Amino acid sequence: MGMFLDAFSMLVITLPILFPVVTSLGFDPIWFGILAIKMCEIGLITPPIGLNVYVIAGLDKDTTLTDVFTGASWFILMEVVTVMIIFSFPLIATYLPNTM
Secondary structure (H helix, E strand, O other): OOOOOOHHHHHHHHHHHHHHHHHHOOOOHHHHHHHHHHHHHHHHHOOOOOHHHHHHHHHOOOOOHHHHHHHHHHHHHHHHHHHHHHHHOHHHHHHHHHHO
16 A cells, blocks of 8 residues: 555555454554554555655755665665564564553
């Protein structure tokens, strides 16, 4: 969805449908919220609607959009790795909130 919508629109469309399903399946809502935000962050830097990438490309007129997307590809890779770690080990995302 990040290819077509901004982060707020993605959350408004998907969370009313997915959140009750996720909580009824017994998953932690904080864990799901962190995963949803991380996925929105990935959507903000992937083409064709990578809003954050277009902002960076607009700041420097000498840098091409292709160069900015190429530089952002490493961030996409690291975000995917982060999502896989949080998905595999939910305790990482919920440890601090559970201590409060």
